[in-house]
Amino acid sequence: MIELLPERQPQVVRKTGGAPAADMACGKASTAGSVSQRACVFCGSRVVLYPIADALHIVHGPIGCAAYTWDIRGALSSGPQLHRNSFSTDLQEMDVIFGGEKKLEAALLELIAHHQPKAAFIYSTCIVGLIGDDVSAVCKRVSAKTGIPVIGVHSEGFKGTKKDGYRAACEAVYTLVGTGDISGISPHSINILGDFNLAGETWIIREYYKRMGIEVVSCVTGDARVEDIRRCHGAKLNLVQCSGSMTHLAKMMERDYGIPFKRVSYFGIEDMSAALYEAAKFFGDDPAIMVRAQQLVRQEIAAIYPELQRYKQKLVGKKAAIYVGGAFKAFSLIRILRLLGMETAVVGSQTGDAEDYRQLQEISDPGTIIVDDSNPLELAKFCLEKDVDLFIGGVKERPIACKLGIGFCDHNHERKEPLAGFVGMLNFAKEVYASVASPVWQFAPRRAKRVLAATAERNSNGAFV
Numbered sequence: 001m002i003e004l005l006p007e008r009q010p011q012v013v014r015k016t017g018g019a020p021a022a023d024m025a026c027g028k029a030s031t032a033g034s035v036s037q038r039a040c041v042f043c044g045s046r047v048v049l050y051p052i053a054d055a056l057h058i059v060h061g062p063i064g065c066a067a068y069t070w071d072i073r074g075a076l077s078s079g080p081q082l083h084r085n086s087f088s089t090d091l092q093e094m095d096v097i098f099g100g101e102k103k104l105e106a107a108l109l110e111l112i113a114h115h116q117p118k119a120a121f122i123y124s125t126c127i128v129g130l131i132g133d134d135v136s137a138v139c140k141r142v143s144a145k146t147g148i149p150v151i152g153v154h155s156e157g158f159k160g161t162k163k164d165g166y167r168a169a170c171e172a173v174y175t176l177v178g179t180g181d182i183s184g185i186s187p188h189s190i191n192i193l194g195d196f197n198l199a200g201e202t203w204i205i206r207e208y209y210k211r212m213g214i215e216v217v218s219c220v221t222g223d224a225r226v227e228d229i230r231r232c233h234g235a236k237l238n239l240v241q242c243s244g245s246m247t248h249l250a251k252m253m254e255r256d257y258g259i260p261f262k263r264v265s266y267f268g269i270e271d272m273s274a275a276l277y278e279a280a281k282f283f284g285d286d287p288a289i290m291v292r293a294q295q296l297v298r299q300e301i302a303a304i305y306p307e308l309q310r311y312k313q314k315l316v317g318k319k320a321a322i323y324v325g326g327a328f329k330a331f332s333l334i335r336i337l338r339l340l341g342m343e344t345a346v347v348g349s350q351t352g353d354a355e356d357y358r359q360l361q362e363i364s365d366p367g368t369i370i371v372d373d374s375n376p377l378e379l380a381k382f383c384l385e386k387d388v389d390l391f392i393g394g395v396k397e398r399p400i401a402c403k404l405g406i407g408f409c410d411h412n413h414e415r416k417e418p419l420a421g422f423v424g425m426l427n428f429a430k431e432v433y434a435s436v437a438s439p440v441w442q443f444a445p446r447r448a449k450r451v452l453a454a455t456a457e458r459n460s461n462g463a464f465v
Helices: 006-011 041-049 063-067 093-098 101-115 126-131 135-146 162-174 201-212 226-230 243-257 269-282 287-315 327-339 354-363 376-386 398-404 421-436 439-443 445-460
Strands: 012-014 055-060 119-124 150-153 189-193 215-220 237-240 261-263 319-324 343-349 369-372 390-393 407-410
Touching: 006 012, 041 055, 041 119, 041 162, 041 243, 055 101, 101 119, 101 135, 119 135, 135 150, 150 162, 162 243, 189 201, 189 243, 201 215, 201 269, 201 287, 201 421, 215 226, 237 243, 237 269, 243 261, 243 327, 261 269, 269 287, 269 327, 269 421, 287 421, 319 327, 319 376, 327 343, 327 354, 327 421, 343 376, 354 369, 369 376, 376 398, 390 398, 390 421, 398 407, 407 421, 439 445
Parallel strands: 055 119, 119 150, 189 215, 189 237, 237 261, 319 343, 319 390, 343 369, 390 407
Antiparallel strands: 012 369
């Protein structure tokens, strides 16, 4: 048992066999001195909104905040590439003293005239909140002059955590919803919420629903267009993948437009199949949709299952640690690893809620460490204690795995290979196998000791002469 900061102890649970799910503290500010893996409010709003490809995104604050640009998330666009440009008002000392409103307005007018975007999002950073710039007033003036929606995102970093940034993003994008024409939308139509088209994953999922006979009105926000978001209130169902980032938007649309929503995941065979079946069951007035869904699932699984079994033979008994942003992804990863014969020894998230952690305890194996809002030291010690073979996380977890001599799999937004859908399941299995089975780990000091110990045991048992 490792030592934890006293304030951190309620946020870590070890599952014991047969015991009911324990209550975990979560949804609170990070413990001082813990060096949380979480990001700020601005980061949360920026990564959710910026895949809207035909909108202008401008960071109102010091230039350093503009580091959160397109290259931190592998979201692709099938058309406009405006979202790949990073714009900032680059507030300096004099702007902090006298205010940055004039600078913001001038920047917006120049950029809108040059790029002709369909909308503009202005992200308020910490310094803007402190000096009191009236960003909303600037937005109204510029919108009146240019004729496009200019939307302020209240994402001052000190207001909370990345999860609060998700909420700010939902409220900003919701100002577009309900302003477009919904004529011509199919009665069998959906919106995909919380998929960001990482490595083209939205295109894979759209194609599945198209094969089933379901129209995707809008994906918010992967490969999104402003006009599609304006008319997304015409869809009959919202499917929410990244529940942490988009549930707030789904609830607002249910409240104001009566559109129900379902939480789904597109990772792994089980959850991908369930997502398709959920949509098919909702449109039960057309039984042919379910028939097509069943055919699609059979065909896709048949194409990848034999190769998955070959990888499983090499991975049985291996152990993994999971630390991701949203808990929804952790559920899918546990099921995927189990399908590959692997055990999840450590699992946690940055933004999970009480219900998420109850579910994680229910589906985890006895002895699993479940953690909320962890830090590098805790994660490193948990990985060493459980002697894991693989760490699944994001860019901030990669150095931990490398320093410990553990295989790493990037399942965050920096990746460049699709991991969603059935084809994504196969890609993931390949990456896990390549990471875990790489011969390089025999040269890592900790792994070398394991190899030497196993060799000594075989020799003592007479396996070698």
